[in-house]
Every structure is written in C-alpha cells, then in structure tokens.
Amino acid sequence: xxxxxxxxxxxxxxxxxxxxGVPNRVLEHLFYTGLTLLIALVIAVPLGxxxxxxxxxxxxxTGANAARAIPTLGLLFAVSMFVxxxxxxxxxxxxxxxxxxxLLAIPPLxxxxxxxxxxxxxxxxxxxxxxxxxxxxVLSKVEAPCALPLFLSSLRSATLQVIATATIAASVSLGGLxxxxxxxxxxxxYVEMVCGSILVALLALVADGVLAVIEKRAVSPGISGxxxxxxxxxxxxxxxHSEPDSDGADRTDxxxxxxxxxxxxxxGPVEATAATGTPSERDRT
Amino acid sequence: MIRFEGVTKxxxxxxxTGGGAESVAVDDLTLEAPTGQITVLVGPSxxxxxxxLRMVNRMITPTxxxxxxxxxxxxxxxxAELRRGIGYVIQHAGLFPHRTVLDNVTTVPRLLGTDKRTAxxxxxxxxxxxxxxxxxxxxxxxxxxxxxxxxxxxARALAADPPVMLMDEPFSAVDPVVxxxxxxxxxxxxxxxxxxxxxxxxxxxxxxxxxxxxAVLRVGGILAxxxxxxxxxxxxxxxxxxxxxxxxxxxxxxxxxxxxELSLADEPTVRLGxxxxxxxxxxxxxxxxxxxxxxxxxxxxxxxxESEVTTRVLHRGGTVASTTGSLRALLDAAxxxxxxxxxxxxxxxxxxxxxxxAEVIPAIEARRDGxxxxxxxxxHAQTSARPAEEATAR
Ligand SMILES: Nc1ncnc2c1ncn2[C@@H]1O[C@H](COP(=O)(O)OP(=O)(O)O)[C@@H](O)[C@H]1O
Ligand SMILES: [Mg+2]
Numbered sequence: 302x303x304x305x306x307x308x309x310x311x312x313x314x315x316x317x318x319x320x321x322g323v324p325n326r327v328l329e330h331l332f333y334t335g336l337t338l339l340i341a342l343v344i345a346v347p348l349g350x351x352x353x354x355x356x357x358x359x360x361x362x363t364g365a366n367a368a369r370a371i372p373t374l375g376l377l378f379a380v381s382m383f384v385x386x387x388x389x390x391x392x393x394x395x396x397x398x399x400x401x402x403x404l405l406a407i408p409p410l411x412x413x414x415x416x417x418x419x420x421x422x423x424x425x426x427x428x429x430x431x432x433x434x435x436x437x438x439v440l441s442k443v444e445a446p447c448a449l450p451l452f453l454s455s456l457r458s459a460t461l462q463v464i465a466t467a468t469i470a471a472s473v474s475l476g477g478l479x480x481x482x483x484x485x486x487x488x489x490x491y492v493e494m495v496c497g498s499i500l501v502a503l504l505a506l507v508a509d510g511v512l513a514v515i516e517k518r519a520v521s522p523g524i525s526g527x528x529x530x531x532x533x534x535x536x537x538x539x540x541x542h543s544e545p546d547s548d549g550a551d552r553t554d555x556x557x558x559x560x561x562x563x564x565x566x567x568x569g570p571v572e573a574t575a576a577t578g579t580p581s582e583r584d585r586t
Numbered sequence: 587m588i589r590f591e592g593v594t595k596x597x598x599x600x601x602x603t604g605g606g607a608e609s610v611a612v613d614d615l616t617l618e619a620p621t622g623q624i625t626v627l628v629g630p631s632x633x634x635x636x637x638x639l640r641m642v643n644r645m646i647t648p649t650x651x652x653x654x655x656x657x658x659x660x661x662x663x664x665x666a667e668l669r670r671g672i673g674y675v676i677q678h679a680g681l682f683p684h685r686t687v688l689d690n691v692t693t694v695p696r697l698l699g700t701d702k703r704t705a706x707x708x709x710x711x712x713x714x715x716x717x718x719x720x721x722x723x724x725x726x727x728x729x730x731x732x733x734x735x736x737x738x739x740x741a742r743a744l745a746a747d748p749p750v751m752l753m754d755e756p757f758s759a760v761d762p763v764v765x766x767x768x769x770x771x772x773x774x775x776x777x778x779x780x781x782x783x784x785x786x787x788x789x790x791x792x793x794x795x796x797x798x799x800x801a802v803l804r805v806g807g808i809l810a811x812x813x814x815x816x817x818x819x820x821x822x823x824x825x826x827x828x829x830x831x832x833x834x835x836x837x838x839x840x841x842x843x844x845x846x847e848l849s850l851a852d853e854p855t856v857r858l859g860x861x862x863x864x865x866x867x868x869x870x871x872x873x874x875x876x877x878x879x880x881x882x883x884x885x886x887x888x889x890x891x892e893s894e895v896t897t898r899v900l901h902r903g904g905t906v907a908s909t910t911g912s913l914r915a916l917l918d919a920a921x922x923x924x925x926x927x928x929x930x931x932x933x934x935x936x937x938x939x940x941x942x943x944a945e946v947i948p949a950i951e952a953r954r955d956g957x958x959x960x961x962x963x964x965x966h967a968q969t970s971a972r973p974a975e976e977a978t979a980r
Contacts (some may be wrong), residue, residue: 428680431645431752432694433670433741446684520682524725 310496329476334469341406349411351420362415365408377401398470406459413455417448453516464505588619593651611637612807622780626797633808635786643669673743673751679735681727688723696745712741733764751783785790814843840914850939862891872925880936881931
C-alpha cells in the first residue's frame with residue numbers, strides 16, 4: 302500500500318457521491334456526534350453544576366468515572382440485544398448506538414462541569430452570597446463563568462472521544478465514517494479502511510479547532526490568564542514608577558489553580574477529569 | 587445600630603460514631619455596635635469573631651438570640667435583601683476573577699436594578715475614592731496586587747452605599763507597610779462616610795488603631811471586655827485581656843489623643859550641597875538637613891562631612907512626628923533621633939522644630955492626670971489619625 306493508493310481513493314469521484322460518499326458519511330457522523338453531545342450535555346451539565354454548587358452527592362462524579370471502564374463495544378451489543386426486539390425500525394440501531402455514546406460522553410462532561418464549579422475560589426463564592434446573590438445568581442453570574450475553562454476542556458475531551466467512537470455505529474448497520482472501516486474490513490479493502498480512519502482523525506481535529514476558538518472567545522481574559530500576560534509584558538516595558546500604587550511589592554502570585562487551568566487547556570482535555578479524583582473538602586457554612 | 591441580644595451559636599461536630607459533640611462558637615453575646623462608629627471584634631484565633639460577624643448578614647444562622655439592625659430583627663427580613671443592604675468585605679477580597687474591577691464594583695447596584703451607566707459612573711467615583719488609579723478599572727483582579735484587590739473589595743462593598751459594613755480581617759493578608767496605608771485610608775474614608783462598621787481582626791494593634799470601641803472575645807465566644815481602645819489599654823478587666831492587649835500597653839496608649847501644647851525648639855538647618863565649613867559653623871555634632879520645601883531630609887554628623895552635604899551622608903534613622911500627631915509619635919521621634927532631638931513637621935511635611943524626650947515626658951504625665959478624669963465618662967480621646975473636629979461632626 303502506498304500514499305498513491307490513498308491519494309487515489311480520495312480523488313476518486315465515486316467516493317464523493319451518494320449514500321456511501323464522503324460528504325454523506327461525514328454528515329451522518331456529525332449527526333451522531335452532535336445528538337450524542339446534546340443529550341450528554343443536557344444530563345451532565347445540570348447534574349455536575351448542582352453537585353459542584355451544593356457540594357452534595359459527590360460520589361456521582363466518581364461513580365460516573367468508574368463507569369468508563371465498561372467496554373463500549375460490549376455495551377453496544379448488550380443494549381442492541383435488549384432494545385432490538387422492542388422496536389422494529391432503524392431506531393432499533395440508533396437508540397443503542399446513541400445510548401452507548403452518551404454513556405461515554407457523560408463522565409468527562411460531568412466531572413469537567415463539577416471540577417470547574419468546585420475550583421471557584423471559596424472567597425469569591427462567599428463574597429457573592431454575602432453581597433446578596435441568590436443561589437441561582439451565584440451559580441450563573443460567578444460559578445459558571447469561572448468554571449468555563451475546565452468545562453470547555455472536558456467538552457473538547459468528550460467530543461474527541463465521541464467522534465472516534467461513533468465509528469462503532471456502523472457495526473450495528475448504521476452509517477457514519479465507521480462504514481468505511483466495517484465495509485473495508487469485510488471486503489479486505491484496506492485502503493478504504495485507512496482513508497476512513499484519516500477522515501475520522503481530520504474530523505476530530507477540525508472539531509477540536511472549532512472548540513478551541515470558542516474557548517478563546519468565551520472565557521474571560523481575567524481567568525484565561527491572557528489578561529495577566531498582557532499586564533506582565535506591559536509592566537516590563539514601562540517605567541516601573543508608573544505603577545500608581547506603591548504596594549506592588551505584595552503583588553499576588555498567579556493563583557496555582559489558574560496555572561492549572563491554563564495548563565490543562567494547553568496539554569489537552571483529559572486532565573479535567575483527573576482533577577476530580579479527590580473532591581476537595583470545602584467549608585460550606 | 588447593630589444589636590446582638592443573647593446570641594449563641596452552637597455547632598454540632600460531626601463525629602464518626604453518629605452522635606455529635608456540641609461546640610459553642612459564640613456564647614450568649616449581647617453587644618451594640620453604635621451607628622456611624624467602628625466596632626472592632628478582636629480575639630485569638632477560633633474565638634468566634636467570624637461567626638459573630640457572619641450571623642449579622644445571616645451567612646450563619648444563630649442557634650438562639652436575636653440580631654437587629656436599626657431596630658429591625660434581621661431574621662424577619664428577606665435574606666438577599668438584607669445582604670444587599672450590608673457591605674461585606676472579607677480577608678482575601680473575594681473579587682470575581684472573570685470580571686473587571688469596574689464590573690466587580692458595580693455588582694450590588696446591578697443586583698438592585700440600578701442601570702449600568704449610573705452604576706458605572708458611581709463605581710468610577712468609588713474606585714478613585716479608595717485610592718486606586720481610574721485606569722485600574724479596566725483591569726482584572728489577577729492583574730492587581732493584594733493591597734489593590736483589598737481596595738477594590740472595599741469599593742465593591744460601598745457601591746450601593748449601605749449604612750452598615752461588615753469587615754472580616756480585610757487587611758491581614760497584605761504586608762505591614764501596605765496594611766498601614768490601607769488602615770489610614772480606611773479611617774479617612776470612614777471619617778467622610780460615617781458608616782456603622784463591625785470590623786473583625788486578630789491583631790490588637792489594628793483593633794486599637796481603628797476601633798471607636800473594641801470588643802475582646804475569648805475562646806468559646808465569650809465577650810471579655812467592651813471598651814474604648816484607650817480604656818482597654820489603660821484598664822483591662824482581667825488577666826486574659828491584659829495578656830491579649832500586650833506588654834507594652836502603657837507605651838501604646840500614648841497613641842491616643844493629640845499632644846497638648848508643646849513648646850518646640852528652633853532647629854538650625856542646612857541644605858543639600860552645604861559645605862563642610864557651613865555645617866561645622868552650626869556648632870552642634872548633628873545638624874539637620876532640609877529640602878527645598880523645608881522638609882526634613884535627615885541628620886548629618888558634622889565631623890563626617892568631607893567637602894559638602896550629599897544624600898549619602900544623611901542619617902535616615904530618625905522618625906518625623908507631626909504637630910497634630912500623638913505623644914507616641916513625638917516620643918518616638920525623639921528616641922529615634924541620633925541627636926536626641928525629635929524632628930516635628932507640620933501637616934504639609936515642613937519642619938517646625940525639634941523636641942527632646944525629656945520634654946515629652948512631662949507632657950505625658952500631664953495628660954495622664956487629665957485622662958484619668960475623662961475616661962471615667964466612657965468616651966475616649968480621639969486617635970491621632972482622626973482630628974477631633976471630624977469625629978464630632980459625625
Ligand atoms: N462550620 C463549622 N462547623 C463546626 N465548627 C465550626 C464551624 N465554623 C466554625 N467553627 C468553630 O467555631 C469556632 C469559632 O470559629 P470562627 O468564628 O471562625 O473563629 P475566628 O473567626 O474568631 O477565628 C471555632 O472553634 C471553629 O472551629
Ligand atoms: Mg475568622
């Protein structure tokens with residue numbers, strides 16, 4: 302097999318048309334991914350936010366993480382066998398596939414949301430309540446914006462996982478990019494399999510890029526670390542005496558938690574979940 | 587006025603065996619924080635200061651007893667409304683990291699429904715008022731020093747102009763120099779605003795400096811003594827309070843009350859650049875050097891001047907007392923001066939004259955005889971940071 306075979310596959314007009322063409326398979330793949338993420342978000346975000354906000358039922362997050370150990374493919378067949386006899390239509394395949402993918406996406410989203418809310422500085426939370434914000438206002442005006450970096454990195458993590466794993470839908474006779482893998486395997490067309498894998502990887506990269514852009518725009522410069530960096534370079538370039546307050550000496554070091562946020566942003570999404578292994582105890586009086 | 591009546595807070599400590607031991611954080615506290623004054627709660631760590639403070643805005647619910655503000659029982663009010671009417675400042679400022687300084691300060695007015703423009707223009711005023719550069723308004727908290735963050739915290743608490751302020755160790759996380767700056771500006775601000783303030787600290791020096799009255803708590807949340815700072819230093823009720831207010835309380839009590847009439851000696855001076863001959867012509871071993879505006883720069887030892895007076899040869903160890911300052915500052919100026927003559931300047935920093943320790947002591951003794959008569963009435967002499975006319979205006 303050589304690069305020219307792969308090139309040949311991608312440039313063959315037959316591969317870009319009809320049900321089995323790349324555009325249709327990509328759309329199908331995006332549909333499974335989008336639907337999965339939507340359902341997972343609707344379940345995981347309110348739950349994670351509530352656990353983080355109230356500090357109750359933290360074991361839910363740990364439990365969800367443990368559920369990641371269940372092998373996806375086995376679960377898919379188990380659910381298919383259970384649902385199959387009940388429904389007589391394409392849904393008999395869609396429901397199990399989406400269910401399995403949702404179960405895959407929930408743990409990172411749940412722990413990312415929880416970790417984000419949990420990482421909000423206790424002093425900021427305390428001040429928010431003490432100033433007369435209602436519980437909902439504390440959550441929406443303070444906790445949620447501060448939780449955004451960790452949440453978004455967990456969303457990136459979940460998206461990557463779902464895009465990669467959505468290929469399994471093809472194994473229960475649905476569409477998506479997984480078709481190239483399953484069909485290629487069946488017909489021993491390894492070029493098709495390789496090209497399918499390349500498409501999955503490309504799709505994942507593009508989706509991650511889009512989310513990275515969203516992250517950059519949505520996260521306040523005050524917590525993304527951008528503001529601090531700008532200020533640092535400005536301070537370096539300007540006359541030290543222009544500092545209007547003489548107490549520059551006790552400038553607070555960058556919050557280690559913020560450093561962690563920046564770190565997890567740049568190294569990739571998986572860390573969001575690692576942060577939740579030991580839910581920190583916090584005074585909630 | 588904030589009034590505590592028989593307020594008790596018990597915590598049930600969760601224990602592994604199911605049953606819970608009770609611990610008393612605040613024990614049957616009855617206390618009044620008078621309108622327009624600073625009441626300081628002070629005591630060792632864990633004595634229930636924070637608990638007491640947080641029961642006022644119902645961040646903590648008392649086990650029993652009532653707390654009222656201007657006669658209204660706080661338990662009867664809507665909790666969010668109650669809190670929006672009380673300024674709240676905490677140790678680490680608790681600024682919202684995702685909001686700019688300006689948007690932090692507008693928080694409560696916005697909660698109360700003030701429109702954005704009005705809230706912002708008032709916030710800008712406050713930002714300047716707490717001593718921050720207006721350009722800071724666009725910054726994020728992470729871009730500020732600890733002292734600046736505390737200023738923003740104070741501005742944020744003042745934004746809706748609440749009559750009552752609760753402050754929990756607001757200055758204890760900054761270094762001593764900045765702390766003193768913040769304390770002085772806080773007193774200046776309070777002299778303009780006249781809020782009813784409940785202020786928590788574990789630092790007795792801060793307590794006697796800031797408080798109109800000081801409540802000393804002992805562990806278990808028991809009120810040990812409630813008095814003016816001067817009375818507290820002069821007459822601690824028991825060994826605990828005496829030990830807590832510290833050993834050198836006689837000396838520290840000199841901080842209260844401006845010095846009475848004192849006659850200062852004229853001090854001959856030289857300028858920077860004066861020749862060795864000019865310096866020696868003064869005739870004393872140490873000669874005071876002043877700047878162009880007449881501000882004292884430091885002492886020079888006549889024998890040490892080789893060709894002319896430069897900043898290098900200035901002795902800078904001496905403190906400068908103010909004519910409106912306390913006896914403590916005067917005594918300190920005298921004791922710290924290498925010539926034994928304490929430098930006294932006016933409020934604009936210009937040299938007025940010098941005074942010797944031996945001349946301060948009679949003034950101290952004269953005042954003690956006078957103070958003995960006035961402290962009995964329960965009022966206390968004003969601290970040096972607050973000239974008397976401002977205090978009576980409130
Ligand atoms: N949520 C809580 N549960 C149990 N005990 C508490 C709680 N909060 C405070 N305490 C106890 O109450 C006492 C007073 O605490 P606090 O008011 O914070 O003291 P201070 O502010 O004077 O240092 C301490 O002994 C502390 O351990
Ligand atoms: Mg405390």
